[in-house]
Amino acid sequence: MPSATVLSRSVKLAPGRPYPERAEPTLGWHDHVAEFLWFNVAKPLWRTAFRPTRSLGRVVVESERHEAALQRASDEELKAKAGALRQGLRRDGFELSLAGETFALVREAASRTLGLRHFPTQMMAGWAMLQGRLVEMETGEGKSLAATLPACAAALAGAPVHIVTVNDYLAKRDAEAMKPLYDFLGLSVGAAVQGMTRSEKRAVYKKSVVYCTNKELAFDYLRDGAARSGRRSRLHLCLDRLGGLASDDDAPVLRGLHFAIVDEADSVFIDEARTPLILSASAGDAEETETFRQALDLAAGLEPGSDFEIEHAERYCLLTEAGRDKLALATRDFEGIWQSEREREERVIQALSAICLFERDKHYVVADGKVQIVDENTGRILPDRSWERGLHQMIEVKEDCEPTQRRETIARLTYQRLFRRYLLLAGITGTAKEVAREIRTVYGLDVARIPLHRPSQRRYTTPRLCPTKEEKWRIVERVVKVARERGLPVLIGTRSVHASEEISSLLRARGVDHALLNAKQDNAEAEIVAAAGEPGRVTVATNMAGRGTDIKLADGVREVGGLNVILTEYHESQRIDRQLFGRCARQGDPGSCHTIVSLEDDFFLANSPWLAAQAARILKMDRRFQPLALRILRLHAQYVAESRNSRQRVASMRSDERWEQILAFSGRRE
Numbered sequence: 001m002p003s004a005t006v007l008s009r010s011v012k013l014a015p016g017r018p019y020p021e022r023a024e025p026t027l028g029w030h031d032h033v034a035e036f037l038w039f040n041v042a043k044p045l046w047r048t049a050f051r052p053t054r055s056l057g058r059v060v061v062e063s064e065r066h067e068a069a070l071q072r073a074s075d076e077e078l079k080a081k082a083g084a085l086r087q088g089l090r091r092d093g094f095e096l097s098l099a100g101e102t103f104a105l106v107r108e109a110a111s112r113t114l115g116l117r118h119f120p121t122q123m124m125a126g127w128a129m130l131q132g133r134l135v136e137m138e139t140g141e142g143k144s145l146a147a148t149l150p151a152c153a154a155a156l157a158g159a160p161v162h163i164v165t166v167n168d169y170l171a172k173r174d175a176e177a178m179k180p181l182y183d184f185l186g187l188s189v190g191a192a193v194q195g196m197t198r199s200e201k202r203a204v205y206k207k208s209v210v211y212c213t214n215k216e217l218a219f220d221y222l223r224d225g226a227a228r229s230g231r232r233s234r235l236h237l238c239l240d241r242l243g244g245l246a247s248d249d250d251a252p253v254l255r256g257l258h259f260a261i262v263d264e265a266d267s268v269f270i271d272e273a274r275t276p277l278i279l280s281a282s283a284g285d286a287e288e289t290e291t292f293r294q295a296l297d298l299a300a301g302l303e304p305g306s307d308f309e310i311e312h313a314e315r316y317c318l319l320t321e322a323g324r325d326k327l328a329l330a331t332r333d334f335e336g337i338w339q340s341e342r343e344r345e346e347r348v349i350q351a352l353s354a355i356c357l358f359e360r361d362k363h364y365v366v367a368d369g370k371v372q373i374v375d376e377n378t379g380r381i382l383p384d385r386s387w388e389r390g391l392h393q394m395i396e397v398k399e400d401c402e403p404t405q406r407r408e409t410i411a412r413l414t415y416q417r418l419f420r421r422y423l424l425l426a427g428i429t430g431t432a433k434e435v436a437r438e439i440r441t442v443y444g445l446d447v448a449r450i451p452l453h454r455p456s457q458r459r460y461t462t463p464r465l466c467p468t469k470e471e472k473w474r475i476v477e478r479v480v481k482v483a484r485e486r487g488l489p490v491l492i493g494t495r496s497v498h499a500s501e502e503i504s505s506l507l508r509a510r511g512v513d514h515a516l517l518n519a520k521q522d523n524a525e526a527e528i529v530a531a532a533g534e535p536g537r538v539t540v541a542t543n544m545a546g547r548g549t550d551i552k553l554a555d556g557v558r559e560v561g562g563l564n565v566i567l568t569e570y571h572e573s574q575r576i577d578r579q580l581f582g583r584c585a586r587q588g589d590p591g592s593c594h595t596i597v598s599l600e601d602d603f604f605l606a607n608s609p610w611l612a613a614q615a616a617r618i619l620k621m622d623r624r625f626q627p628l629a630l631r632i633l634r635l636h637a638q639y640v641a642e643s644r645n646s647r648q649r650v651a652s653m654r655s656d657e658r659w660e661q662i663l664a665f666s667g668r669r670e
């Protein structure tokens, strides 16, 4: 339980509650009016009058007052100081002078244990997070280290801290890397990752600071909710908390939702927010599997255009009148669901989607006889995730895999609703400006932009738009060749497993030695990333080498120009493109970014087919229009994709609310 004073500065605590979390805000029209006034009137005025960056700098001034004394102190004296600060923080909360002193202590401890001294910019970021804000800090400026400042301050104050990141690799990496610092300050740290049992998880969540992924955290919270619905009494929960029922598998694993620091916050708050998290139980049977097979056969007999239409961007298929008649005729002698018009059409539409909209090595991979979904934003496999309402089983049957049982929803939750329940919420990312407004509206977080620690030396070459994919890969090869001749490492970013394999086989055919990192081969991730900064090294990767990946430059590489990053296809949002470029030119190092895309890229074809066709005509006439055509095409396609994603987020949240009403009605909530 955190000290009430600490968190109550910004949030309402319900003292004595065994599983603290915030009641959900319900937004009314007056909130939207306030929102509008804040963004359009108050915030610009406030920015001009008070220069917020300067006010964040006050914590640096505060901490510098303690610097010299702390540097002279022995390790024992510093540990004793941590003990004294615990008392102060519990009593007075995160007050500027106390926070300054705590940050100075953490900085000194980090420099002794990790050999890293927090930069002033990292202190400013830490202070903003402690005030419950979303920090925008350029890629490579050291967000992992910056997050230790608010984490240590809150943990010293007695609040359990969750540092949330986007994948298990980052959670484990950061927990291990920062462990010496937390140990020094008398704080415990752990990583809650996939594959742990509930009792292992419970042991980890007892630590002062826990690194975890958003997905693990959300499912742990959902399971806690399902377990809590059976044991709602306060006495039960108090016993759980005291460890009385700790061996019971139903006892909650979390200690409540106190303070979360969400790393790569735009990815978690925005990109991941489209997909609700669903806790489910088996529901299908063998007979049902047979209907999937029949549906695929029936779908294969339908003609695109005349019998059905495909909407690639919105990802749905629609039967035409002719298609519906054809289907009714074909299933005349069938039994069971085939006699119901609604069920028959629903099943065949699903089969059409499985055939036409979901591609192997793009949307999913088949490994160990299983269909595994690939996250388009991170390039990683999403283990344990499945598509809803039998679509997953349909794809399994299409791929000749043993179909898993269809599952039925027991509880569901969106990230929007999970994170709004934290008593104190903060975030950090390199790319927030595009989504600042939505994050403010949904999560109530203001964005604080932190200046660069050192001036950037990132160089952008003129983007290239090629008429065909073939030409695109030819140019990519040429850029790789030139970079290798100069002894520069190259990172080639692709959007799908399939594309990464395409360029990899081309490079192999030309005898270019390279490493390949994608969802199919993620075992060697750490080694591939560790070697990616060596002279002349070529790494082909999906977005797995995007967010969070820290490529360290080998000796001598900095002097010749740093890492070269090649973007070979635009992503649905500019933020993800920026994240890829953020792998080079970190911490003031040099580095170059190349954009080489083609009019045949799936991204343009799905989101802006008409404009792509016009651009192709114009380029045939005059190649000088290339930069303008590319700019318009990119803006339009990303706008279309972002608008669609935004609609999906709203729909997901609405249906989450509807679900909660249904579950609440039947006595079950997450």
Ligand SMILES: Nc1ncnc2c1ncn2[C@@H]1O[C@H](COP(=O)(O)OP(=O)(O)OP(=O)(O)O)[C@@H](O)[C@H]1O
Pocket: 116, 117, 118, 119, 122, 137, 138, 139, 140, 141, 142, 143, 144, 145, 429, 430, 547, 548, 549, 550, 552, 582, 583, 586, 587
């Ligand atoms: N205060 C510091 N002094 C020296 N090196 C630092 C400091 N802070 C961070 N670094 C180094 O900077 C590099 C980048 O750090 P990190 O990966 O945390 O950046 P990031 O901002 O999270 O990047 P991304 O946005 O790509 O996730 C790491 O190699 C880290 O060790």
